[in-house]
Amino acid sequence: MAQLTLFELNNLIKSKLETHLAPNYWVIAEISELRLNQKGHCYMELVEKENNFIQAKIRANIWSYTYRTLSSQFEQATSTSLKPGIKVLFNLSVNFHEVYGLSLTVNDIDPNYTIGERSRLKEETIQRLQKEDLIDKNKQLELPLVPQKIAIISSESAAGYGDFMNQLNNNNRFYHFQTKLFPAMMQGNEAVVSIRTSLKEIYESEISFDAVVIIRGGGAQADLDCFDTYELARAISLFPLPVLTGIGHERDQTVADSVAHTSLKTPTAVAEFLISGMGRFDDLLHEYLYKIEKVCEAKLIIEQQHLQYLSNQIRQSAQQILTTDNHQLEQKSLTLRYVSKRYLERQQAQITTLDKQLNLIDPATILNRGYSITLKNGKSVVNQQVEIGDLLETRTLNKNIQSEVTAVKNE
Amino acid sequence: MSKKSLTYKEAINRINEIVVTIEGDDLDIDELTSLVKEATGLIGSCKDKLQNAETDLQTSLDKLN
Numbered sequence: 001m002a003q004l005t006l007f008e009l010n011n012l013i014k015s016k017l018e019t020h021l022a023p024n025y026w027v028i029a030e031i032s033e034l035r036l037n038q039k040g041h042c043y044m045e046l047v048e049k050e051n052n053f054i055q056a057k058i059r060a061n062i063w064s065y066t067y068r069t070l071s072s073q074f075e076q077a078t079s080t081s082l083k084p085g086i087k088v089l090f091n092l093s094v095n096f097h098e099v100y101g102l103s104l105t106v107n108d109i110d111p112n113y114t115i116g117e118r119s120r121l122k123e124e125t126i127q128r129l130q131k132e133d134l135i136d137k138n139k140q141l142e143l144p145l146v147p148q149k150i151a152i153i154s155s156e157s158a159a160g161y162g163d164f165m166n167q168l169n170n171n172n173r174f175y176h177f178q179t180k181l182f183p184a185m186m187q188g189n190e191a192v193v194s195i196r197t198s199l200k201e202i203y204e205s206e207i208s209f210d211a212v213v214i215i216r217g218g219g220a221q222a223d224l225d226c227f228d229t230y231e232l233a234r235a236i237s238l239f240p241l242p243v244l245t246g247i248g249h250e251r252d253q254t255v256a257d258s259v260a261h262t263s264l265k266t267p268t269a270v271a272e273f274l275i276s277g278m279g280r281f282d283d284l285l286h287e288y289l290y291k292i293e294k295v296c297e298a299k300l301i302i303e304q305q306h307l308q309y310l311s312n313q314i315r316q317s318a319q320q321i322l323t324t325d326n327h328q329l330e331q332k333s334l335t336l337r338y339v340s341k342r343y344l345e346r347q348q349a350q351i352t353t354l355d356k357q358l359n360l361i362d363p364a365t366i367l368n369r370g371y372s373i374t375l376k377n378g379k380s381v382v383n384q385q386v387e388i389g390d391l392l393e394t395r396t397l398n399k400n401i402q403s404e405v406t407a408v409k410n411e
Numbered sequence: 412m413s414k415k416s417l418t419y420k421e422a423i424n425r426i427n428e429i430v431v432t433i434e435g436d437d438l439d440i441d442e443l444t445s446l447v448k449e450a451t452g453l454i455g456s457c458k459d460k461l462q463n464a465e466t467d468l469q470t471s472l473d474k475l476n
Contacts, residue, residue, distance in 0.1 A: 146419040146461065174462050278461060281419065285454045288426050292450055295433045299443055 010098040017096050024093045024107055031084050032057070040064030042071075042082075046090075046104070060092065060104035070109050077111035078118065080223050083189075089113035118228070125230045125255050134237040138261045143242045146281050147210035147274055150179045151202040151241075153195055155186045160217040160248050160267035167271035175278045180207065186216035191226035196235045203240070211274075212241050214256070215267035217248030227254035236260055246270035367397040419460070422453045 004012070029046035036042050042062040048055050062070060074088075075081050082088065091108035129135050150168075154161040161181070168177050182198035185191045195214065202212055214236070226232060227247055233255045236243045242261035246269055247254055257263035264270045359365060363373055374381045375393045386392075386408050394401040417425070429450040433443055 144419065145423065148461075176462050281423070282458070282461060284423065285426070285457055288430050288450065289454055291430050291434065292447055295430075296443070296447055299438075299440065303440055 007098055010096070014096040014098065017094060021094050024091050026110070027090050027092050027104075028087060028113065029060075029090060030087045031082065034082060034084055036067075040067060042067045044106075058102070058104055060090070060106055062106040066106065070106070074109055074111050074114070078114050080114075080118075080225050082109075086114060087117045118225075122228050122255055125228065125233065126258060128230060129233055129237065129255070129259060132234075134234055135259055137237040138239060138243050138259055141240070141242045141261060143261060143277075144210040146278055147242070148177055148278070149207065149210045150177055150274065151205070151207075151209040151212045152179055152181045153184050153198045153202075153212060153214045154181065154216055154267075156181060156183050158186060158216050160215045160246065164213070164215050164246065164267035164271050167268050168274065171271075171275045173275070173279060173282065175275060175282075177274065180205075180209075187223045187226065189226075192229050192232045195226070195232060199235055199239055209241055211261075212239065212243045213246065213267075213270055213274075214243060214260070215246040215248070215270060217267070224254055227256040229255070232256055233259045244270050244273070367395065370397070372396045417453070419457060422457050426450050426453050 027046075029048060031044050032047040033045040034042065035044075041064045044060045044062070045057065046060050047057045071082050080086065089110040089112075090104075090106050091110070092104040092106055094102070095105055096102050126135070152161070152164070154164070165179070168179065182201050184198040185194040199212070202209060224247065236245075236256055237259040245254075245257050245260040245263045246265065246267040247257060247263075248266045253263060262273065264273055367373070373395045375395070376384050376386060376390055378393075381392065386405055388405050388408060390405045392403050392405060394403060429446050432438070433446055433450075438446070
């Protein structure tokens with residue numbers, strides 16, 4: 001029985017493999033472990049799973065020079081780094097080393113597979129969310145007319161957070177927003193848990209926020225896989241406040257975007273959205289103010305016209321009354337003048353008549369006609385006792401005669 | 412104007428109601444005056460709130476810190 005040394009055996013295996021295998025193969029595998037050593041070589045464990053059950057497993061490596069090129073190409077194409085948990089299409093060579101055994105060396109990677117794989121996964125996630133009625137859940141929440149109290153989930157150091165705050169606080173209409181940052185990891189493996197923790201804090205906060213804003217980013221293409229996960233999407237969808245996203249990416253919408261109440265491209269756009277919402281409300285206020293002014297103006301004009309009309313009426317009526325009164329007054333004054341004139345005339349006539357009558361009975365008139373008056377003690381004798389011896393005075397027109405009574409005869 | 416703070420939505424609804432009323436009905440000048448006073452008061456307080464930093468949130472935040 002022929003005997004081989006171990007080295008001979010390993011050599012045999014090596015030469016059999018070399019003759020029977022092609023120089024390289026395109027192989028789909030999931031990275032289950034990945035580490036870089038100090039020299040920059042990348043050591044991986046590749047697996048194939050069926051329902052979480054490992055069906056195949058092998059070591060693979062990417063030499064540092066190749067790794068530098070491939071990893072940056074991969075990141076650029078897929079916006080994600082080579083890391084455990086993703087499926088990759090590798091171009092591999094099978095190596096067997098007498099001491100180190102079997103291993104695979106990566107020559108090339110086709111990122112298109114991972115892109116396709118990821119969009120398939122994303123599609124599956126979206127379908128699942130749809131089936132569970134979670135896509136529109138957050139969209140059905142009513143965004144307050146003026147979302148002014150904003151809870152922000154971001155990383156304090158993120159450029160996007162700075163942009164957002166800057167845009168919000170320096171709006172040219174001087175609107176005031178109240179914001180509170182709930183810091184979270186915005187990329188990488190811990191992001192999902194970290195963002196969900198922040199959502200929980202917001203939910204439990206005693207401040208009643210109007211909306212939640214999830215913003216990150218800008219800058220280099222980064223790992224956005226966390227925003228495509230079912231867990232984060234579900235948390236956003238079921239959150240009781242409207243969630244606005246500004247994840248700041250250039251590729252298609254993430255799943256988080258599609259379940260958000262409103263998704264915008266960048267943090268700045270989210271700020272603009274909030275400011276313009278406030279602007280619309282402000283404009284509405286002005287519109288109402290304008291309408292009120294117009295109504296008041298019209299009403300005032302009508303009232304003024306009415307007052308003018310009334311004051312004209314009053315003036316006219318007063319004028320009329322004055323004219324009438326004046327007329328009557330004139331009439332009366334005429335009457336008065338006439339009546340008084342007549343009265344005076346009548347008085348005059350009476351006086352004349354009396355004067356004449358007086359004239360007739362005036363003793364001088366009688367004396368003039370040749371009669372005389374006889375007086376006793378200065379008074380007419382007609383109503384006196386006359387006795388013999390009385391001295392009488394007889395007046396004529398031109399004489400005054402003294403006599404003594406010698407006889408009295410009554411007739 | 413009522414002292415309790417209305418939400419923006421309540422305020423704008425009331426303002427709208429007043430504008431519809433004063434545009435539609437033939438109000439006498441006293442009614443008009445009091446409605447206009449109410450509406451402009453609401454508009455003023457809304458505008459104030461849009462731009463004013465002194466709000467309940469600030470108070471709550473201060474309490475937390």
